[in-house]
Amino acid sequence: MIEKTKYQLVSFFIRNNKFRYYFSAYFRLLLPGWIFRKRLALLLKLNQEFDSYEIEKRVHYYNKLDSIKELNSNAVTLSDFRYGIKPKTYFFDSFRLLRYFPVKFNISYLFGDVTTVPYQPSIVKSRPVGDKNENSVLLKLNAVRHFLFVNDKKHFRDKKNILLGRSKVYQDNRERFLEMYFEHSLCDVGQINNDNGGNKKWLAPKMSLAEHLDYKFILCLEGNDVATNLKWVMSSNSIAVMPRPNYETWFMEGALIPDYHYIEIASDYSNLEEKLNYYIEHTGEAEKIVEHAHEFVMQFQNRKMEKLISLLVLQKYFEKTGQIKI
Numbered sequence: 001m002i003e004k005t006k007y008q009l010v011s012f013f014i015r016n017n018k019f020r021y022y023f024s025a026y027f028r029l030l031l032p033g034w035i036f037r038k039r040l041a042l043l044l045k046l047n048q049e050f051d052s053y054e055i056e057k058r059v060h061y062y063n064k065l066d067s068i069k070e071l072n073s074n075a076v077t078l079s080d081f082r083y084g085i086k087p088k089t090y091f092f093d094s095f096r097l098l099r100y101f102p103v104k105f106n107i108s109y110l111f112g113d114v115t116t117v118p119y120q121p122s123i124v125k126s127r128p129v130g131d132k133n134e135n136s137v138l139l140k141l142n143a144v145r146h147f148l149f150v151n152d153k154k155h156f157r158d159k160k161n162i163l164l165g166r167s168k169v170y171q172d173n174r175e176r177f178l179e180m181y182f183e184h185s186l187c188d189v190g191q192i193n194n195d196n197g198g199n200k201k202w203l204a205p206k207m208s209l210a211e212h213l214d215y216k217f218i219l220c221l222e223g224n225d226v227a228t229n230l231k232w233v234m235s236s237n238s239i240a241v242m243p244r245p246n247y248e249t250w251f252m253e254g255a256l257i258p259d260y261h262y263i264e265i266a267s268d269y270s271n272l273e274e275k276l277n278y279y280i281e282h283t284g285e286a287e288k289i290v291e292h293a294h295e296f297v298m299q300f301q302n303r304k305m306e307k308l309i310s311l312l313v314l315q316k317y318f319e320k321t322g323q324i325k326i
Contacts, residue, residue, distance in 0.1 A: 017144065018144055021089075021092075021144045022092075025092040025095075025096070028092075028095070028096060028099075029083055029095075033099050033103065036099040036100045037099070037100055037101065037102065039100070040100040040101070040311065043100070043307070043308065043311060044308070044311060044312070044315070046304060046305075046308045047308060047312075049304075050305050050308070054299070055305070055308065055309060055312065058252075058299075058309050059309055059312045059313055059316060061138075061252055061255065062137065062138040062139070062250065062309070062313045063137045063138070063313045063316045063317055063320070064133065064134035064137075065121055065134050065135075065137070065316065065317070065320035065321075066134070066320075067320070068320060068321070068322050069120065069121050069135075069320060069321060069322075070321060070322045071106050071107075071108055071120055071121065071321050072120055074108065074120075075106035075107060075108045075120075076106060076107055076108070076109070077103070077104065077105070077106050078098055078101060078102070078103045078104070078105050078106070078107065079103040079104070081094070081095065081098060081107065083095075085111075086111075087111060087112065087142070089141070089142045089143075089144055089145065090111040090112070090125065090141045090142055091111075093139065093140060093141045093142065093143055094109065094123060094139060094141065097139070097307075097310050097311060097314055098314065100311060100314075101314065101315075101318060105318055105323050106321070106323065107122075107123055107317070108120050108121060108122040108123070109122055109123040109124070110122050110123070110124050111124075111125070111141070112125070113125070113126055113223075113224035113225040114126050114127060114136070114225065115127075115128060115224070115225055115247060116128070117132065117133050117135050117136050118135050118136065119135065120135060121134075121135050121137055121317065121320065121321055122135060122136065122137065123137050123139050123141075123317070124136045124137065124138060124139075124141075125138070125139070125141035125142055125225075125249055125250075126138075126225040126226060126247050126248065126249045127247065127248060128246065128247055128248075129245055129246060129247060129248050129253070129254035130254075137313065137317050138248075138249060138250055138313070139250065139310060139313065139314075140249075140250040140306065140310060141249075141250075143250075145228070146228055146231065146249065146251075147231055147250075147251075147300065148231060148232045149231065149232055149235035149297060149301065150209065150213070150232050150235050150236050152213050152235070152236040152237040152238070154213055154214070154237055155237060156216060156237045156238065156239070156283070156286060156287050156290050157283050157287070159213075159214055159215055159216040159237070159238060160214055160215045160216060161186070161216055161276075161280045162186060162187065162188050162215050162216070162217065163181075163186055163187045163188070163189065163215070163217040163218070163219055163241055163272070163276055164187075164188050164189070164207070164212055164215040164217065164218050164219065165177075165187070165188070165189035165190070165218070165219030165221070166189070166190060166191075166192050166204060166206060166207050166212075167191065167192065167219075167221065167223070167229075168191065168192060168193040168197060168198075168223070169191035169193060169197050169198030169199075169202065170193070170197040170198070170223070171222075171223055171224070173221060173222065174191075174198070174221050174223070175198060175199070176268075176269065177189070177219070177221060177269055178190070178191065178198070178199070178202045180269055180272075181269070181272065182201075182202050184273070186272075186273060186276050186277075187272075188204075188215070189204070189219060190202050190203060190204020190205075191203060191204065192204065192206050209232070212233075212236075212238070213236055213237070213238060215238060216238055216239065216279075216280070216286070217238065217239055217241045217263070217276060217279075218233045218236075218238045218239070218240060218241065219241055219242070220233055220240040220241065220242040220262070221242060221243075222242075222245065222246060222247060225247040225249070226245065226247050226248065226249050226251070226253055227240075227242060227245075230242070230251070230253065230262075231251055231297070231300075234261065234262070234293040234294075234296060234297050235293075235294065235297045237290055238290075239262065239263055239279070239286060239289050239290060239293070240261075240262040240263070240293070241262065241263045241265060241272075241275070241276070242262060242263075242264070242265065243264065243265055243266065243267045243269070244258060244264055244267070250300075251300065256296070257292075259289070260289065260292050261289065261292050261293050261296050262289065262293065263275055263276075263279060263289065
């Protein structure tokens with residue numbers, strides 16, 4: 001009981017940091033831009049503190065532009081990129097980085113759950129996984145909602161041999177999963193929205209993040225784009241169960257290795273029972289997946305490095321759109 005209370009407190013403070021987030025964001029709006037532009041060169045020197053290969057690899061992953069592609073007249077000048085652009089969190093997360101660059105520069109951006117590749121180089125939160133997505137330049141957007149990590153003290157082998165899943169159901173892929181496994185003996189899955197989405201027969205009580213941590217396996221199905229819960233699941237001592245991702249964000253979902261960072265199930269979900277039973281019987285292999293997931297998550301937990309990579313992604317964006325001459 002004490003452990004669960006601790007988890008609930010951790011979850012509460014992580015999930016309810018929006019006041020601090022918005023306070024900092026609005027305060028930043030009041031500061032003159034020259035302060036940030038003057039500091040850019042100094043911040044980029046932080047590259048010397050980290051593994052340059054890892055930094056370059058991630059910058060290239062997010063920004064795949066390899067030749068000059070000039071923006072068209074629909075691009076927005078940074079001087080016009082101002083408060084009032086929605087959604088707010090996307091604006092604030094972009095603005096805090098763009099302020100380091102000259103206001104005469106231009107950008108193209110698409111905010112929200114983006115599942116297609118734009119026709120010109122654009123800043124996005126999400127994109128399709130694949131080789132032809134270079135116009136989709138990823139930034140860490142809406143991070144206050146998507147980048148949640150937990151400190152799970154419960155060992156994998158002490159958790160329940162059940163796949164837990166709670167989500168809103170509006171997409172066909174989530175409906176198909178519940179049609180197949182809603183009452184399966186190895187699953188505790190259901191929908192939490194009581195509106196026109198999904199089916200009322202699949203309704204299940206909401207569960208706290210702390211309660212999720214009592215289960216060995218947690219379902220991570222994509223919604224409008226990526227599975228939002230994947231990040232905190234991979235930081236826990238439970239294992240994410242999902243098909244291979246179709247979309248990716250700053251979390252680099254497309255770089256995840258099946259049955260190494262997560263348990264991969266077929267896109268039609270047909271082998272779920274087989275995969276769950278295998279890892280229930282092979283606890284050592286399952287615990288290796290937990291260990292590898294933690295290693296993957298660690299690269300996103302250094303704030304200084306995250307900011308440096310973000311600035312380098314934007315610097316490359318301005319270089320490859322012909323605005324910074326190399």
